[in-house]
Amino acid sequence: MLAVVDYGVGNLFSLQCSLKKIGAQAVVTDDENIIRAADRIILPGVGAFGDAVKKLHESGLFEVVIDEAERGKPLMGICLGMQMLFEKSYEYGEYDGLGLLNGEIVPLKGEIPQNLDIPHMGWNALSLDKNCPLFKYIEDGDCVYFVHSYFATNCDSSVVATAEYGIPVTAAVGKGNIFGCQFHPEKSGDVGLKILKAFCEIGE
């Protein structure tokens, strides 16, 4: 069973539907016991980093997610959920994340050429490391859907995919049992569904 962590941020309808579509046994929950009993975890997220981290703390699930990830349970963060895997974000202040991966979240503004729109929104091609188990069913150059204004940097060796937006933007990360997608697999058509399916098969 897969647990989607519901800590009061954003709308999980599309994610739920896409997991159903691929036949995953998924439950959207804020129940610590269910999350601990699940065999894998998805951490979603939209909105601002500081607000999301605060809500994850308030829900009592911040430590639970860290604990389960450290026990080796497959964990995937999506969009802001991926950003929260890192140590720190500089979105509207300075906030600590889960610290499961080395790196920090910084604005695209100032890092990408000025003529490019922010947010980085739309379909962009992945330049990917085929060895990452998330990409079992997809190919280098496949497109996925992005919407974000901040991105992960200084992530050492955890970057497994980038998308070109003036610079190579961190698109996906993977280290051991911990994974993250900056893009929205639940909005990325068949390619996105194949990434979710691959995540559901990790460790099986």
Add this chain to the structure above:
Amino acid sequence: MITKRIIPCLDVRNGTVVKGTNFENLNEISSPVQLAEYYSSHGADELVFYDITASSDGRKLFTDILTETASKVFIPLTVGGGINTLDDFDRVLKCGADKVSVNSGAIRNPSLIPEAASKYGDQCVVLSVDVKRVDGKFCVFAKGGRENTGMDALEWIKQGVKNGAGEIVVNSIDTDGVKNGFDIEMLKAVCDIVNVPVIASGGAGGKQDFVDLFNTVPGVSAGLAASIFHYGEVTIDDLKNTLKENNITVRL
């Protein structure tokens, strides 16, 4: 690089797509859900659902359709039509919409864009503007293009972006329905003043119009059309292949 998007627009009234369809083997389709699935599997990058219902019964039917579509189609969905309040945003977002497009509602209530942007994020708020030339000036029209507000379109768009609109749809009334190409001059003027994605709407008559659009106005992010797709005059797969042959980056 980010790809140029191709977006079919579905006008929905009382549960059916208004402009109708004329696909080979799909003549009977009037269901927006099936049409959405068809477009999604044939290369559409995003879908716009436009609610042109007046009654509350029709509105309920629309949200049911949206919910069903969002449970079957896994590409971004934008919803417009009848969006006047934050409750309207809430209503369609709960049904699986990713972005909400405001038009007359933003003209009537100037605080709608800033309030929605602060609650749901800039990326969620699309400002759709119906523009027509009057005495050589780009003017904003309201009520489905029937009423000249007298407002300067470029100023209105600039203000909208400043207030938090994360994307602009420019519907040129001058080129709409003429099928003689997008309004290049108007789109250039808009792209020059904003730093958010601009979607071109109105005037697509064939594949070459999209090639010309992306080649002459590189700042435009997407092309939107309805009838040429609904009537099967242009298929999205074929259009994207043509764009690719012309060195325009698309998702195939």
